[in-house]
Amino acid sequence: MIAVGLWLAAATAFAADAELLPAEQAFRYSARALDNRTLEAVFVIADGYYLYRDKFSFAVAPDGTVLGAPELPAGKIKTDQFFGKVETYRGTVVVKLPLAGAAPGQSVVLTADSQGCADIGVCYPPTRQKLTLALPTAGAGPTAQVDAIPPKKRWFQ
């Protein structure tokens, strides 16, 4: 009976993570190219989740293309007992990324590492997400937003 009781407890405990979103859905990553020297990464953070400002890092491929320092907006400051002052984001975060060495019309792969948590008391390990952007041709405006997870795939998940 004890075993059955614990077993039931185990089954109910699983409900918490059944409600929890996978990291790439809790922190939806998309990006666009404003021109061939500026990329813009966007994170749409689901309600009840947050990301740490100092855990972002970005990389671009192929070789020859180089990213400058990301322009991260100010976050909400909170004091962490172990790490001191930390900044977190909720809602939507837009990060501008200076790009060098890319030609108009070229394709680049923009990789974003981020790390965050859910308010219910769960943190995700650093998550890497990737997407491919075709830079605008000379004189053309910003490209359309490209999602790391195609919308179609989201419906099935």
Add this chain to the structure above:
Amino acid sequence: MTKTFVRWTAVAVVALAALAGGFYFGRSTPGESTAAPLLGLTLPDIDGRDQRLDQWRGKVLIVNFWATWCEPCREEMPEFVKTQARLGDKGLQFVGIAIDQPDKIRKFSSDLGLNYPSLVGGYGALELSKSLGNKLMALPFSLVVDRQGRVVYTQLGPLKPEKLTTIINELL
């Protein structure tokens, strides 16, 4: 007769509900087979010495996957320290598996006065937790292993003190 019937019906309903719950959330029934990969695990401690988890077989083992970068993990650990101090000699053993760097684990362990081992797990340990029910590979994730080496409880997210007490009291 009626009493017995009612009791067995209750048992059957609870068992079926548990079974349905297990299937619904895509879990296998916790048991010996799920504990085997955990107890067979060898990981270095913060001094670099290899530690095999089955050295604690026979104890009520609480394996807690955590990291310093996980605030809810750090918040629940003082309670683990207190519980380890209170019930360690009754056969309770906490073991941490930190998905983190040794220097950070060492600093936090020392700040907290950690009185149980915390092993250094990499991404591989997180992958292993996935096979043990941590589908999203998030932290904290805790497993309770009984004295027979069976995983009897898993928890993603903080293990509430009341829950912890209930589980331990049933197993010790």
